[in-house]
Amino acid sequence: MQPHTVIDVMIILERGDRILLAERANTGYADGLLNLPSGKVDPGESVIEAAVREAREEVGIDVAPSALRTVHVTHHCNPEGQARIGWFFATSHWQGEPVNSEPEKCAGIAWHRPNELPDNTVPYNAHGIAHYLKGENFSTHGW
Template sequence: MPPHTYVDVMIILEREGRILLAERAHTGYADGRLNLPSGKVDPGENVTEAAVREAREEIAVDIDPAALRPVHVMHYRNPEGQARVGWFFATAHWHGEPVNAEPHKCAGISWHPADQLPAHTVRYNALGITHYLKGAPFSTHGW
């Protein structure tokens, strides 16, 4: 059987030169590290629908799909050897104020300068943000 490739979506919420990051907690993977609001695409869902759903579930904001700009796609193999394709979407337009809507998986949310990410940002996310800031539409990492 061929290896399964996960399709992920990451949402870059932009506000005054800052982006929103969430601190992972109680998940068993990268706890204590910062990541973008994100998640896997569910069966029957396209990447834009997944990004809208994840934003609603994780930070309680509503995003019009038309407001999401695809800014980077990454083919990534994590340190455990698992293949992933990550779609990074950016937006400065949403409804509601972001809050930690999943306290059982997140210790808190905070805004950070996009060009000065904290050292404990999840590498997958940090790479995608860096490529976005450089205007690179596609990358591969971990191969």
């Protein structure tokens, strides 16, 4: 175990009955799998600030902090034994059209039905989305 827990933010961008997923590429972790726009909270940054930043960096949109709804939190343990806290935020309000802003890390973005996620969705993300759809605000995963 590492000495501290990593804090992640995942942004569920909702457009009608679809959510946006990105295909990971060239990162060394979960390449070829689909995940939500997401990332780690930087030192000195709140989870809301991190979500706003990640949405801008990964898919080129501006999300107002007030537009983000906290929909799920999970205490996750990855296969390597690393603990993480995952904050899932949802919104259907943003400025701009989502694009692949990080082509060096992402093979493309596409809209998917959240209740019919592709088999190649990152399990950590699929877990949080499933609990969000059930209205459950907290879970553990991988312990």
